[in-house]
Amino acid sequence: MQWWNDLISWLTSSESQSTVFAAVVLFFAVLAAGLLAAWISSSAVKRVVAQRDREAKAAAIAALVDAATEASVWNSLTPQEQVLADRAVGQADILVRLLPIRGSDIAANWAAHQLHELKRASATFGYQLDPAVVEFRDRLLEWQRRPGRTKRQFQNDLERWRTQRNETPEQPTIDEQETWVAQQHHDRYREAVTITDTAEASTAPTQTVEVDGTGTATVEPAAEAKR
Template sequence: MQWLNDLISWLGSSAARPAIFAAIVLFVAVIVAGLLAAWISSAAIKRMVTQRDRELKSAAIAALVDAATEASVWNSLTPQEQVLADRAVGQADIHVRLLPIRGSDVAANWAAHQLHELKRSSATFGYQLEPAVADFRDRMLEWQRHPGRAKKQFQNDLAGWRAERARPEQALAAEQDSWVAEQHHERYREERLVPEPAPLSDVDASAPTAVNLRPAQASVDAER
């Protein structure tokens, strides 16, 4: 116990005050440095996550805008091209729904409805769809910049479309869409069944031609 008494006596003496002050300053400096390093690391990680989310959202929105461009000429695409376009739209839709952004599900539902409408209109109004594609692009970019405000607008549009879907004429429009899609597939099926003309290289070279017959005919006339 003697060493403990000596330590307490030393701590209470005036000679120990500089050492105690230096130890306190060193302890506080270590704590502050640790807190500052943690804050810098947290800010850097948050910045990286934000940048990654922004890149993912930009890529998903770019894919949807590209899908809207293809949907505006949907009736001119081949069935194979339509399948590939639908796959791209499905992947972009999943990416949008998985984004950690408020209103991503609502934005995906709104985009899906707009793409469907562009496909419907491409059969008869394809030359007038450029403003619709531009409006689709602007609305998606607005959602990227202001998710909260755009979410309310999307919800209002979806509510209005649900009310319109309950009208009787929507059943007739659905039947018309099915008929247009069936005619489109029938047209490309008929084009595949048309036989292609045989190339000139496949023609029998030994068959007599008009060029080969002219000298022979000339010799017969001379004998006569």
């Protein structure tokens, strides 16, 4: 206990007041510097995360808008282009569902329904639906800015479409018609490819073989042989 008494006596003495004051000031300075550094680091990390989130949102929405543009002219795409477009739509759908935005699953379901409608309209009418693509883009941008309110609108749209589908007695006929239109598109493209290959084969230059008196064979194109 003697050392404790000596320490208390030294702390309460007038000679140690300047030393104690300097130690207290140094302690609070180090503590304030640590807190400030932690706050700056946390703010920097939050800014980086927010920037990456904005980039991910912009990339996902841009992919969906591009998919909507291709869906609006779906009937004019080749089967290979349609496969690539469907793959891009699938990747964009995953990106949207993984976004840190409230209601991203509902937005992905809404976008999938709208893309299907654009494909169906393109196959039925055969022209680009510019107003529908613009509305699709604006709704997604509105969802990015105000996810809470737009989420309710998307949910209402999905419920309305589900009700309309259940109340439509000719829905199986519509589905069969869409399947028939898609099959006709593939058959028409297959016939066009076959005709093109046949035309190229018929116009390919032929070669003739001539044997001179010395027994040497020479190969010449058909046009030169005629001359």
